[in-house]
Amino acid sequence: MSSGFPPIDEQMEVLLRGAVDVVEEDALRQRLAQSRAEGRPLLIKTGFDPTAPDLHLGHAVLLRKMGHFQQLGHRVVFLVGDFTAMIGDPTGKKATRPQLKREQVLANAETYQEQAWKVLDRELTEIQHNSEWLGALGAEGLVRLAGSYTLARMMEREDFRDRFEKHEPISIHELLYPLTQGYDSVVMEADVELGGHDQLLNLLVGRDLMRARGMEPQIALTVPLLVGTDGTQKMSKSLGNAIAFEDSPREMFGRTMSIPDDLMWDWRLLLTDMDETEIERQKADAERGRASPRDLKADLAHDLVRRFHGPAAADEARTEFDRMFRSGGVPDEIETRVVPSGQPLFTLIADTGLTASRAEARRLIQQGAVSLDGEKIGDPYFTLPDGVNVLLKVGKRRFLQVVAPAANAAD
Template identity: 50%
Template sequence: MAFPSINEQMDVIKRGTVDVLPEDELVKKLERSIKENKPLVIKQGFDPTAPDIHLGHTVGIRKLRQFQELGHQVVVIIGDYTAMVGDPSDKKSTRPRLSHEQVMAHAQTYQDQFFKILDKEKTRVRFNGDWFKKMTFEEIMSMAASFTVARMLERDDFARRYAAQLPISIHEFFYPLMQGYDSVEIKADVELGATEQKFNLVIGRHIQKEYGMEPQIILTMPVLEGLDGKQRMSKSLGNYIGIDEPANEMYGKTMSIPDELIYRYFELVTDVSAGELAEIKAQLEDGHTNPRDLKARLARTLVRMYHNAEAAQSAEEAFRNLFVKKDIPDDMPVFPLKEDMRIVDVMTAAGMAESKGAARRLIQGGGVSLDGEKINDPFYNITPGDPRVLKVGKRKFVRITPALS
């Protein structure tokens, strides 16, 4: 197999990348790979702590995909053992430890989703439990001996937690060591991770040296901000776009990102070419283009990537009808009504409000309408007559129909 030239490879590798450390070593590795016609081993680890992959994860996965396209060997590590520790990076507290069963179940759904982006044939998947569960205590001690507490405490989050008098459990110190040891096991040439992973990635270099290996290159990718534009995209913060989400959801969520993120999303999570990227950037800055239109293009692009062109088209139409023309959506959940019910009861029963109190407050706050008419009376009675559309907030709709009994 012929590899592209060093420059071509570096251009691809550096798109969107924050750090390549050290860059000259990477160039050397690439040179050697071309000379010996041998692919580099590219590693990225994933904690199967949450079962859904969202756009934030795809930043790294897509970089792996690019390496595959360049002809290199991608190894995805499922951190079944490390997940039981829980990565303390960027967390202010100890994560709950997961059971091995939970982890394995998550791992399966993870893999299904990986291959929406990665080429399955060209990907090796390894579980780090494969080697960790066989380790003797002696081996664990020698691994632990390769690193000092002082260096461990240099790490930002540990330092912060220590200073803030928050608990740090000993087992959390194992996380970076284990991740580093994974690189030893698979003889990684390059390890990819988010910027917050930098410390862990550097430890990988350190440990590889301890084990007499050539250290890996570390490549850090930015952490993608979520829908709120401030915090990292994450499932637990609820500000994410999942790659398995229905087309309309995906489109709508994309439209709600702040304008400042439009370019970043194009750069990090879509395939638009370098030329198009430059054009988008220019349009965002020229003051003539409505950022909304670029955002719509982003939304279409994403839906096309994870669904298809028709879905993108219809999601866009649905979005326009709903929010530009303020029509009601075509599809909405149906609530069968058997007998008269008060509106607050319907809202709670249909899952549109957490409690009757909350429903009442929504009504009093003017957030509820029935067939387009604002309802102000929390005791309003709905009768199972004609089908009616109940709207709560901006985007919760339910169609009330008489129950067929």
Template identity: 45%
Template structure:
């Protein structure tokens, strides 16, 4: 049983530090019913989560199956500094009101995956604010500047003459101090967080709390393009709160190769089940499209419902397989005549009029299911169904 639990916990991981400690904690639970704590921190820098964030949430849920109490840490204090990981310049400071709003949004979203009875939601302002000046100074004595500059992104910025604020040096210390205060047994994070995660182990030794947390790192999930990490700013993300039809369609748009990575990191199917599905695709008994549809339905149902996932599949089949128009279209009204590129931008189907013109040139824009070729087209009075690509539709009335 311990080996089966370890296999599930190690599934999809990029690196584990102190695997022996994790095995010991699992053994304590399975043989004696002892619980343990697993921490993961999220800075509420945006109001919504995407599937890239849920890679960690799924791993937390796996730990909950095997006796863990999850410490879901919302970094309301550290968000004011901004995690410098991977950043080429100092981040802009967030306003406290935005942080509070985003934090509440996170709390609503995470319990679509985590068991609330086995989760403690904590805010690091609760123990960092009381540290005060003397406590903060004591914290800074636990690490030196030379070692801080060994961190890859700091080293690059220092050598490149790019500014690094003192607060950015303090960020990893504060993340590590979270582990001191919470006395975490395990901390998980992305591979880009290795320096910060190891800081927790270092500070637990420095503050002599009687334990050193194990560290488990998950790979960064690629976005819809299959190349860059999933990111809202890159537009290659699938949001936890995306509408069912959008979520279903986006998942079906990923490549067949990327599909297996999503299965491993996001699906509730066991590794044996996934291997059986892979074998079916390889021997031709299963079609990759059907396998991808199953994944899209599973994920859409998780964040919405089985009924919503089934409806999304039916709508997708209707629109894409049969080239029909969706049932529910958002409607917009304009005074005419009006330039087609401006309409597409105003309807939020295109990020700019320039992009609209490029898509028209590439044949990606349709009016009433007919391709548009004139990028200077003026829409006269009437009612139109506009389409960009395979998934974006709008009903437009021009007066």
């Protein structure tokens, strides 16, 4: 009964594309072989804590890997961490995260799922909520779960260790997060758990808990943390370097065009289906001057908009970008600057060095020489709202990609 699944080597090639950690690769190959021989799909678990209402391209990397398993015929579970979200994942955090109310978590979860269907096949995706079993644990069950792991092992985590050494607070409930996530795997009997690279230690706790109960430990497979539009830090709404699934086609296209040229190859690998050989060929052509990085980046932007908004919207966004920006002589590389929202435009222009003085900035605005994403702004006191990412043009040759982060945004 192996005809329902592709050959093992073919599956491994698809699943290892863009992967960072596979614990353990040989075990994954063996599990795939057993699945193929028995005609039984593997159970793939991926947890999402809905701490914010919107998904961005960083989430798409993980969703795409889930999609790879779906395409190969495996059983993919989108696990809504409605219980764990109320704890708050401490991974990489320098301080205790605020606890969310259940109503807020459930509202976020609804929008998460609707946006996820832009990447996943709705008909092939199972939705589960970990509150179903974690909520039923009760005090006794939670104490027993806590007793199955040592504090010494938990303190091996870099984030906890750093905070402890700096005498910064670590709440007891934070120590429970990896345990509850691991317990999800026990209950679900997961074959594979997917997560971002920063989640590896949490995924390994799941392996430990399964092994302690005499179960075959899950395979842990992680994907990279997508670098944001600034080209340096991981994509995060709180850093103002994210592109959301719900951004308009025009915004998505323009923000993709703002990324550094050398970042587009990772985005190609992680966010599109382009063959890796073709990616390397395009990269070599760009480095040797045989292809325009700007044109290749526009192709990437078009592909992303098509994925999230459809081909017609992608064509329109590209046409609009060409009309509005290329005719205006926008340079290939544009600096990105994060600025506070609520600042008057004339002070922002002067403070970022686009003019020599605030008086000059005010004069240029009043003369119609200042635009945001191609739209002229005539009010010197115009302020940027929270969460915008726009191209600021001053005069004919001064450009700046301006980001005003969303207030209280989560990753």
